[in-house]
Structures are given as structure tokens and as C-alpha cells.
Amino acid sequence: MRTRQGWIEVVSGVMFSGKSEELIRRVRRALIAGRRTQLFKSHLDDRYSGQFHISSHDGRRLEAEPVSNAAQIAERVRSETQVVAIDEAQFLDDGICEVADALADAGVRVIVAGTDMDFRAEPFGPMGPLLARAERIDKLNAICVVCGDPATRNQRLIDGDPAPAEGPTIQVGGAESYEARCRRCHEVPKRDRAQVELPLRGGGVGWEGGK
């Protein structure tokens, strides 16, 4: 029975930051607490163990229902479900915001995990609006594979080289790979556009003077 207050919590961050580990930890604890729980994941992610599990990079896994869009989650949530967990939410459509809000309004604890930035370091799919709606947000860092600092960005590589900004945001089954990198080591070459020139670079006001 849903007698409690519902809410939305988002676990965001770069790839390899431990979002799936954290989602699995929260779901395990909800199950220990005896909460009726359903897990969903975008069908676009089938890494490691096929479409019917949530897997972390360290090999932990839980059963999950694959969905192609937010409406499928709304259709499949059972009336007695108390906790809904969704992995790889960046691949879902904006309708996930409405679905998450409706579930939380109905007393469900909604746990959403997803990478908040695409390979260009721009907001990824519905993650921005979801973060704005959430009662609780945790942004996790990975480790930059170049310098060892905390990593916040997804580096897309094609044959070992940084992928250009013009590529598609979601590339399914491509030859590209990803690394976790920090702001300084993250590279997104722009083929046809000049890089943005900041006025403060050319002798303008500094960071403090810009207030």
C-alpha cells in the first residue's frame, strides 16, 4: 500500500562514476525494507548482461524491465508498486518528467539514474528537467583517465581520437568508445565552427572583476 509521501531522487554523473552501483545499492535496500519495487532501463543500453538486467561496471546486477519510452513505464507500473527505479534515463524522452512526477504525486519513491551530460558536455536528453524536479540529487564523479583528477565528463573516442562535436548524441552500435575525463582533459573538436571566444581571455575582466 502506498501510504507514504512520494518523491524523485536522481543519481547523475559521468560514465563510470558508479551510478548503476548506487542505483543497485538503493534498490537492494528497498527490497530489504520489504518495499514492492520495479526496475526499468532504456532498451538502448544492453551492456554486459543483455537487456534484462541493470549492470554496473564492477559486475553487480539486478533484473530490470527494458523500455523504449516513458509511456511504457507508466503502463507497466503496478498499482501496488512503492519504489520505481530507472537506469540510463538520459536515453528516454522528455515524457519521463511527467511520468516521474505523476508517480511521486501518487506516493511512489522514484529513483532515476543517468548521465547528465552528453559527449559534448551539454545536458543529455531529459536529465536537466529531471534534476530540476528532483527532491534529492547526487552527482557522482569518476576518475579522469588522463590526469587522475575527479572526472565529470564523457570523452567520446573514435579509433582513439576525440570525436568531433558534430556527431550524433546517441550512437548505437558504433565503433566509438568512452572515457571519464575532467574538464581540462575533455576534448571536443569542432570541425566547422570556431571555438567560443570568451571576452575575459583577450585582456577583458577576470573572473572576480566580472561580478
Ligand code: ADP
Ligand atoms: P556508471 O553507471 O556511472 O557508468 P558503474 O556503477 O557501472 O558506473 O561503474 C562504476 C565502477 O566502474 C567503479 O566502481 C569502478 O570499479 C569502475 N571504473 C572503471 N573506470 C573508472 C574510472 N575512470 N573512474 C572510476 N571508476 C571506474
Ligand code: ZN
Ligand atoms: Zn584530467
